[in-house]
Amino acid sequence: MSGDAATGGFVLDPDTFKKIQPLEYHRRFLEQDVRADGRPLRMFRALEFRAVPNIDLPALCSPQFRPGPPGELTQSLSTFLEHIISSGHIIDLDTLCVASGRAVWVLYADIICLNYAGNVLDAAVAALMAALRNVRLPDVTVGEDADADAAPVISGKPSKPIHLSRSLVSSTFGVFDKQLLLADPTNEEEALVSSSVSVVLDDKDVVCGVFKPGGAAASKALIDECIAAARERTSRLVEALGGLGK
Amino acid sequence: MSRELLAPEGLRVDGRRPPELRRLLTRVGLFAVADGSAYVELGNTKCLAAVYGPKEPRTQSAQLHDRAVINVEYNVASFSSGERKSRTRRDKRLLEIASVIKRTFEPVVMTATFPRSEIDIYIQILQLDGGALHAAINASCLAMIDAGIPMSDYVVACSAGFASGTALLDLNYIEESAETPALTVAMLPKSGKLTMLNMESRLHLDHFKDVLDLATEGCKSLAESLDEAVRKACKTPRPI
Amino acid sequence: MLEISLPPRAQARRAGTAADGDDDDDVDMGGAGDRQLVTPGETITTDPAFMRGHGTFTHEQALVASVAGVVERVNKLVSVRPLKSRYNGEIGDVVVGRITELGPKRWKVDIKGRQDAVLLLSSINLPGGVQRRKSESDELQMRSFFAEGDLVSAEVQSFFQDGGASLQTRNIKYGKLRNGSLVMVHSAQIKRSKSHFIVLSCGVDVVLGVNGYVWVSKHVPITPEMESDPEGLYSNQNEPMTESERETIARVCNVIAALGRQNCEIHESAIVYAYDASLDYAVKELLKVPVQEAIVSQASALLRQAATQ
Known part of the structure; x- marks a missing residue:
């Protein structure tokens, strides 16, 4: 910025x-x-x-x-x-x-x-x-x-x-039409998704928090997908930041 | 108390000379969401202003048929001073300052150009080291210009006080809290007219003129800096 | 030839005697060109022959700027266009807006202006076959045309007393928008021109709303039958689209967003050249600022090249 x-x-x-x-x-x-x-x-x-x-x-x-x-x-x-x-x-x-x-x-x-x-x-x-x-x-x-x-x-x-x-990284996904995940939704997208799921992971692959404040019901498979995507993003971020600077 | 504010060599607690302004830093147009925005640092005081409008009023009742309504919200972050202090939005002091700022801008903004609309000015003080009011006014002025809202002139503000027989310009927190008489002034630089004066302490008439003169000199100096900032930020859409 | 007298500072800058700030490419100040930058309270001219336009006011026989911007002179009318301001309409403007509210025989349309615009029931395209029943079902029927959330393209036909715009969609080229995506840029970047409806060779149409809302959609040719088919005109159904068509739409959207982000004037040639320059990159790469800068400068080079040929 x-x-x-x-x-x-x-x-x-x-x-x-x-x-x-x-x-x-x-x-x-x-x-x-x-x-x-x-x-x-x-x-x-x-x-x-x-x-x-x-x-x-x-x-x-x-x-x-x-x-x-x-x-x-x-x-x-x-x-x-x-x-x-x-x-x-x-x-x-x-x-x-x-x-x-x-x-x-x-x-x-x-x-x-x-x-x-x-x-x-x-x-x-x-x-x-x-x-x-x-x-x-x-x-x-x-x-x-x-x-x-x-x-x-x-x-x-x-x-x-x-x-x-530990260092935490949060990854939020918007759920569109109950099945499509939109990572890191913009303001416009937030207004259109039926629910959102946020997964907080640390740098050791431990889930430290999941936040899905109501909204349309999501299948377990979808949640698993969110967690997998969050893992991938967290590891990329950790690498980019050189070990999340402890 | 006032003896401590001015050392024998004529230096203030932060090393400034009595008629010296603090370092000014400005950023104009830093946010995409707001119609106009600006960030001002005056020494260690940090202030952000965002302007939305002119736009459709939020409620039917909040509009005037012949001009725009100006709303000001003034907030001080809980982490802005040495001690964490959480203030509710209805804090009387905050509302009072918001009201002063609103009335300072009303006569300068050409509100008759936009009947039935509203202009919202949001001010957020991020760090407090004295001079929040005048930092807020200066930031709001830049944000208004950034939003393209017509005004008859800039609105520039500065404070001045009196200690140890000397007028001091642009008081910092220590100077403000030492119960020095302090005067904040808002001025329209082209005409030299004053739109706002705010003093809540006692000051002998003999010294008042000196303090007022110093504050207005401070305003003139700041006006030049603010104008430079606006010109620098001016980027018309360019042909590719 | 009447000359506007420059305020002393601008004169000094022109003569190169004033200390300059950054030498921005964006602002053509002093020396080349005659772009005069003024700030609020600054006197533009004391010549009584000039009339005041937007962004100025008179004070003691002088014409003074009320906003920060570039002085524009059209014959005897002097105005100052602020660098950024909410869209202020003019009759004839092509705009893209979103329906926010239904009211008695009218819709309210958000055009990101100072006020919402109004689209009267009497200003929309009602093909011959449709009976307008003046009964309680009017509102129901209105929703069958435009409902809250719909995007429309329209033309500013007039203004109300309070400055609000009145829109019309009588012409077949206006109306409900489908098959595409909205890009929002600043209204200052869209200049008024003859062509606000652009057909790109890649099969994508662009509607450049003067208010800064740009609609990018799959090209659907307009046929004469459509004019008299109310179901079709106000349909909420998108055309079927292939993945490649979607990708092209996304590409054009990102190109326009890039032009927006780089503070460029947005018009047909800018879009065409920037689109060509963008083909070197994957669509999502166009979200990155360095890539945006690269395609804009490349488009600039292509444009200059074309101009010299």
């Missing part, structure tokens, strides 16, 4: 993601969430890393979105993203735990679509993955004997990237 303004927040390689969709993405912010529940250290870590993805499709990006509260599409995409991050185990939880049972990172990922040309999910996942690779967490400690409400202290050590155990 021609809009890269060469700033710190625009880390996409334009050529690569031109294959997906023109989208710009932004840095996410991190916030520390300290849960003061007073549990002793020995207890099994009850707190888990939490990711809060939030996708926004403002009226700015297309005339089809009216100004106002987030619509169905937006809400369901946000929910799906949340699921694939949590169940996908893409982030090594050890890097995110500050003090077992007491302090863990919460990751807010905000995604805004600036120009909508169809198939926002694939682009959103790509943006999210690239942004996660860009994350730098400050080094933080929580005093051993500090009370439950004590704020963590930022040590002087340099910030570290979070370790991603």
Whole structure:
């Protein structure tokens, strides 16, 4: 996309993601969430890393979105993203735990679509993955004997990237006339297909998510076809990106 | 507080001199879907504007028989400042800013040319480092011109404040939040007329003129840059 | 010969004394040619002999630009055409639009303009045999002609008070569009000309809507019988098509999209030469920007070659 303004927040390689969709993405912010529940250290870590993805499709990006509260599409995409991050185990939880049972990172990922040309999910996942690779967490400690409400202290050590155990690639297909698959549907195509299927794969051939939000019923054979096509695309993309840059 | 904003050598917190503008970066016409679009960076403040229209109004009631209606939506991304802050679309502050921007453009846009239509201006602040209002107005102006919507002149805006006995141009976040009196001004460069003035703090009359003059000088300087950006972006369809 | 006085900046640019930005091939500014680029608020001329056209306004006896664009002078009428703007119709324009709504004795048509256009029931082609029953079944009957979502080609016949266009499809060459695909380009790229209905030698027809909507379809010859066959005129059935015919349509679509993307003027010769240049590539390759650039420059070369012969 021609809009890269060469700033710190625009880390996409334009050529690569031109294959997906023109989208710009932004840095996410991190916030520390300290849960003061007073549990002793020995207890099994009850707190888990939490990711809060939030996708926004403002009226700015297309005339089809009216100004106002987030619509169905937006809400369901946000929910799906949340699921694939949590169940996908893409982030090594050890890097995110500050003090077992007491302090863990919460990751807010905000995604805004600036120009909508169809198939926002694939682009959103790509943006999210690239942004996660860009994350730098400050080094933080929580005093051993500090009370439950004590704020963590930022040590002087340099910030570290979070370790991603896998990289996700989303491939979306529109189902036309219940049997034809249209990969990466444009806006016009989206309006004409009876349903869409999105398959999220990682770089190790593991399916991390499938999204078919209702729509016309699809045969199992069709779903298999989607998964096969998604596999092929993911492996080509992984190769092109040189191992999805961990 | 204001003593810290201006060092003894006359340098501001970001190393600028008092009458210095921040670095300006513009991109005109970056989106295919919108009728007009523009991206403006003023220092670290980043703002995007997209214009749709003139077009058929969304609802029958939202139209005027003799001219176009201008709608402005102003949004600030939750990640735009140091602390994540999620704002609902009905946030009063956002609505107020949108309203100011709408009324700034209304007298300049030749709305009588398009009765019964509407023009939507969408503004998205991506990064906040002070000067969001004037960055938004400048981006909107470029987006309107990109959309080919007729205006009697450019609408250019800039802010200025007062600290340590000196007028400061184009305030950044630190300067804005230090409770320095700050004035934002929107100007029509050809005529020199002011269409919008916005100040929410107290400033002694003795200093007001200096601050106003500095802000309008800033506008003139920005006007030249914006005009250059428009000319550069002008690409008429060429014969093959 | 009356000269429009150039504003100082443009004069300086012409004389080569002003600092220039990029030397774009796209904009013919200063020096060669007389393309005068103006921006909003800029004075075009103070000569009272000139009349103001679109994109200008008068201010204290000066003619001032209200949009950024190129100054056009036709006799005494001076106007500025913005580089990008929503389609603004003129009587006689051939447009392609999509039916969005049915109303009492009229359809609303989206032509990507400032307003939807209107197609009155009285403005469509109703062959002799059809009885127009003025009863409650009118709306039902209307849907049998054009329904929401249909694409039509039409001509702008007049304008309403509020500026909305009124279309007509009385001539057999207009009407419901079938057997093809829509390509959307910018209206500024389609110049008004005599030939908006193009028949390409590869068996594909192109309708160049001045509003930027272009219809590419399989060539179907128009016969006199069709004129009096309402079923045929308003049929929703596509002709049978071979895979090769579909591929040719897709190729022409991609060629036009390439011309669109490369910001070229789109007309018959441009399409013909670009199509020829595209034959070196597979149809889907034409979606890639470098390929688009290549075929456009090749088409350009072919056109110049033809011009010198």
